[in-house]
Amino acid sequence: MGKKLLVTGMDFLLDWVKQHIKSAEIVCTSNVSEENLCRMVKDADGILYMQALSYPITRKVIECGKKLKFISSAGVGYERIDVQAATDNGVVVMNMPVGTTVSVAEHTVALILACAKNLVKAHENVVKGGWRLLAMGVELWNKTLGIIGFGRIGREVAKRMKGFEMNILVYDPYVKEDEIRNMGGRKVDLETLLRESDIVSIHSPLTKETEGLIGEEELRLMKPTAILINTARGELVDEDALIKALKERRISYAGLDVFRQEPINKDNPLLALDNVVLTPHMAVQTLDAVIRMMNQNGIQVEKALNGIYENVVNPEVLTKLKK
Incomplete structure (x- = not known):
């Protein structure tokens, strides 16, 4: 047989x-x-x-x-x-x-830009007959990007964002400091990364140790102007804590390609927020x-x-x- x-x-x-x-x-x-x-x-x-x-x-x-x-x-x-x-x-x-490394890295960059430049709001405003959008975007130049997880995708994101002349912080306990420095980044602990970063991008694998890595306590460390990006796995972030932080404007924006429940529930509060960009786990779909x-x-x-x-x-x- x-x-x-x-x-x-x-x-x-x-x-x-x-x-x-x-x-x-x-x-x-x-x-x-x-x-x-x-x-x-x-x-x-x-x-x-x-x-x-x-x-x-x-x-x-x-x-x-x-x-x-x-x-x-x-x-x-x-x-x-x-x-x-x-x-x-x-x-x-x-x-x-x-x-899929390159496609996920590029999608991460797209979410960063969409959030930083208010692209979704701007599009909706024009479609509805508006023109000027009162909500301003922010520049990426000289801002700080914090990368959590410095594997293949995290490194590709760092390479691309260096082109925007961003400062790169990296939290990854399994990668040596010299390796990160050689790619233009600085190795820091998670608390430092969250406190200092203007944009936090998650690229860790999902394990028992990393599940719920970003929760209520971690979100409170972030700047009120900070943007959180997740193209890794939804379970890495406490979604309820994130929703609360976004509603209370304790962080500025979130760009998410992954969710705790997929497909996302129709009654998920994320769908009602105006400071999110959501995509349907499509980063690999090129x-x-x-x-x-x-x-x-x-x-x-x-x-x-x-x-x-x-x-x-x-x-x-x-x-x-x-x-």
């Missing part, structure tokens, strides 16, 4: 998947409920998983996959995959960390990024189907497989 690859939430890319992955029969499903995933994974060797469009890969789903050898997240995120369950069952989990990401996914999954694993997030499984 040949190998089988289950592709979830990507039926619109089925033709592409079949063209680029030749080592297995491709089975694609847009019905991403736990029940259906359990049924379809039973004889699958691997899963190519579109996180934003799929039900979480739970322990139950993993344990239904009696032949399952790997799960490959099509993007950088894998928090909706039960990695511990995969590890317990000898299943390799991979992600794709590089394909034609260039999708093509790049899917080409890289094709190569990675082909290798995995032949027992070669890259970008593994639970490497302890590989040790077990060698025994």
Whole structure:
């Protein structure tokens, strides 16, 4: 019997998947409920998983996959995959960390500019027949950008914002001071970054340690003129505390591409605020990024189907497989 690859939430890319992955029969499903995933994974060797469009890969789903050898997240995120369950069952989990870096960095810059220049308000004003907008924007020149998380995306944002002649502060306990200095930034603790930054941009991965990283206490440290940008994960910010801070004008603006609940609830108070710019978790959704990401996914999954694993997030499984 040949190998089988289950592709979830990507039926619109089925033709592409079949063209680029030749080592297995491709089975694609847009019905991403736990029940259906359990049924379809039973004889699958691997899963190519579109996180934003799929039900979480739970322990139950993993344990239904009696032949399952790997799960490959099509993007950088894998928090909706039960990695511990995969590890317990000898299943390799991979992600794709590089394909969307530029698109997310550019989207971050777009949100910074939209907030700083009041672009959404200005557009709405003109559409409604107005002309002059009383709410002024601010310059970025000589202002301070605080970057929380200095991985691939954080670094690309820093490179771009240096072009606006901004001062760059970085909070990342895992990156050396010299490395940050060489990219034109200054390493600081989180409190210093929040107090001194005019714009705070979040690029940390979501972990148990970073969940709720920005809460009531952290928001109170920020300047009343400060802008908060989040293109990472909604759970990094206490959304209720952020809404309160925005309503009370304790910070000036927020530009958000990610939310605690996605799609965002229709009764979410963020939707009623006039000092936010909201986008629907679309930072990765550029034609260039999708093509790049899917080409890289094709190569990675082909290798995995032949027992070669890259970008593994639970490497302890590989040790077990060698025994």
